[in-house]
Amino acid sequence: MLKIVYKRHLNEIKTKKRVFRQLMCTFAKQKINDMIDTSAFQGKTAVYYTLGCKLNFSETSTFGRMLQEMGVRTAHKGEPADICLINTCSVTDVADHKCRQAIHRMVRENPGAFVVVTGCYAQLEAETVSKIEGVSLVLGSNEKANLVQFLSEAFVNRNNITTYKTEKTKDIKTFAPSCSRGNRTRYFLKVQDGCDYFCTYCTIPYARGFSRNPTIASLVAQAEQAAAEGGKEIVLTGVNIGDFGKTTGEKFIDLVKALDRVEGISRYRISSLEPDLLSDELIDYCARESRAFMPHFHIPLQSGSDEVLRLMHRHYDRQLFADKIMRIKEQMPDAxxxxxxxxxxxxxxxECFEDAYEFVKSLPVTQLHVFPYSERPGTSALKINYVVPEKEKKLRSKRLLELSDEKTISFYEQYIGQEAEVLFEKATRGRAMHGFTKNYIRVELSPADAKPEFDNELIRVRMGDFNHDKTALKATIING
Structure with a gap:
């Protein structure tokens, strides 16, 4: 009897804490809203365009939600919008080019719109972006957290356009919270931003600033809110997630354990973890104790050559990387x-490439995300003498992509004929429905079997052979 009373009392305390956190969050939003003239937003429409990583998509989704709360409606396809928001990337010169193309296209397709550009390219090339005809406001990494306030001020002073607001890297200290799904099934929870590593090829620390993070308590509250909205899966995003805790003195493993206790969330995935920050403790916890963290890891290697890793100023060698991969596979063979x-x-x-290729080939990994190197102004990599011709880069990329396909297909083949639980995602009526298993195998449900009510539901299936383009395994529902 005492145990029942204690358990009930504990549940009441947890409920009160959750309600308190949600009230504080609502209060904070209300306080901001009270300072803004929302009438300027009423009846307006907006379109959003995102380039780059999952973190950018998460942030854009959050911006969209913030504007929706101000009274802004997302424009229908083909409908000119009053507000255009472009969230940019600057990881390569190709990304920069795509950003400029996207900005010009948004300006052209939405004549007279108020065009806001934010993200990494906006931070690094703010003045250049501000000179693009039609751009109204450019916000850097420190300012995008206050997007609504800047937008409100800009509406009041509409004549003061083509302004840009960015801070130097050392002054980028704000953290813009983000936990949203946009039009997706999965939620993306931003747990960290910025990076202290300064690898020789990378501009991210200059674009996003130094590593920083919110508290575990605030992230738990956001996860609880996602669960209250019906979310079942959350992807943890950030620039250098394993560096979590620099701001608050907390540890990433403690964040993982705290999120694992959030009721209603069935699955968590970690978007990317540097190998030197992927602790054995985390691997062991996910393998043996975790309720909801999936056997799914994304780990940047960048090069399988120790010589190249040294030139990149990476914080590990390939032996450490191999050790982490083998530990994961020993603890979670299906990962x-x-x-x-x-x-x-x-x-x-x-010689370095061949050495790296053979190393990657020897690893029991599932998929390679291959990126050709791009010269970035201001990076110390430009001081390295040996330059790889563009034609050779393409040939090397092709070989690695072919190796990736071989590894992915080999991994999928092991599960043909097996049963699995799949979280399905919304599909257009009359089209095949897709979803993922715990260990991130993509499955396809035929249009005949797909149903709208399967969206965001965990359903047991039997996996069959590959679909037509070998991007998924065909699935059939297991009844009963």
């Missing part, structure tokens, strides 16, 4: 492991 690999960076001689 899906995605790996980032960069090709053609300065200093990557043909």
């Amino acid at each position: 899906f492991i995605g790996v980032d690999v960069m090709v053609g960076c300065r200093g990557e001689t043909p």
